[in-house]
Amino acid sequence: QKEVEQNSGPLSVPEGAIASLNCTYSDRGSQSFFWYRQYSGKSPELIMSIYSNGDKEDGRFTAQLNKASQYVSLLIRDSQPSDSATYLCAVNGGSQGNLIFGKGTKLSVKP
Amino acid sequence: DTEVTQTPKHLVMGMTNKKSLKCEQHMGHRAMYWYKQKAKKPPELMFVYSYEKLSINESVPSRFSPECPNSSLLNLHLHALQPEDSALYLCASSPGQRGTEAFFGQGTRLTVV
Numbered sequence A: 001q002k003e004v005e006q007n008s009g010p011l012s013v014p015e016g017a018i019a020s021l022n023c024t025y026s027d028r029g030s031q032s033f034f035w036y037r038q039y040s041g042k043s044p045e046l047i048m049s050i051y052s053n054g055d056k057e058d059g060r061f062t063a064q065l066n067k068a069s070q071y072v073s074l075l076i077r078d079s080q081p082s083d084s085a086t087y088l089c090a091v092n093g094g095s096q097g098n099l100i101f102g103k104g105t106k107l108s109v110k111p
Numbered sequence B: 001d002t003e004v005t006q007t008p009k010h011l012v013m014g015m016t017n018k019k020s021l022k023c024e025q026h027m028g029h030r031a032m033y034w035y036k037q038k039a040k041k042p043p044e045l046m047f048v049y050s051y052e053k054l055s056i057n058e059s060v061p062s063r064f065s066p067e068c069p070n071s072s073l074l075n076l077h078l079h080a081l082q083p084e085d086s087a088l089y090l091c092a093s094s095p096g097q098r099g100t101e102a103f104f105g106q107g108t109r110l111t112v113v
Helices: none
Strands: A004-006 A011-014 A019-025 A034-039 A045-052 A054-058 A059-064 A070-077 A085-092 A100-102 A103-109 B004-007 B010-013 B017-025 B031-037 B046-051 B053-057 B064-070 B073-079 B086-093 B107-113
Touching: A004 A085, A011 A019, A019 A034, A019 A085, A019 A103, A034 A070, A045 A054, A045 A059, A045 A070, A045 B073, A070 A085, B004 B086, B010 B017, B017 B031, B017 B086, B031 B073, B046 B064, B046 B073, B053 B064, B073 B086
Parallel strands: A011 A103, B010 B107
Antiparallel strands: A004 A019, A019 A070, A034 A045, A034 A085, A054 A059, A059 A070, A085 A100, A085 A103, B004 B017, B017 B073, B031 B046, B031 B086, B046 B053, B064 B073, B086 B107
């Protein structure tokens, strides 16, 4: 059974700080990793994908992947109140592109 | 354009009703998915269609019946649902190859009364 683990939080950071979200996965053969942002009552929105070890940056977001440790993280720099949401870590679950999600980390950015 | 469109946005139905959820994408994606999401839980996979053929059914009760009329459309037919089936139903699509990004529609909030 493939599993994805996240700290459910809530994680509270002050505005302007760096928010660090972490995720581990059980299947060493996993190749593709995604971060989705989900506002309350809305659908998940893809914000980052990462496939290779190392860092990938997109604006204020940086995804980090360490396959040896089976660890994925998302850093949000200069956090804004609008970043307050649940962040879902997802791993590609099979050849059909279906996703296995972690339980999500709720982030709260305080003004 | 990474848009997946779902209708309706909200649906209230009785336990004896029959209704359908619809999903449409025009990104040329060959895989489409139905997920179910309960409050404060992650999305759970229900069905996968790959090249218009059902490829994964995650042991979903028969009161949920998926249909893929063509490569752009995905339906979920609902019949004799239970109150515990109330949830956010999410459609997603992806190019279909292993490891590619999936994009979600805005979801249908279903309430069964």
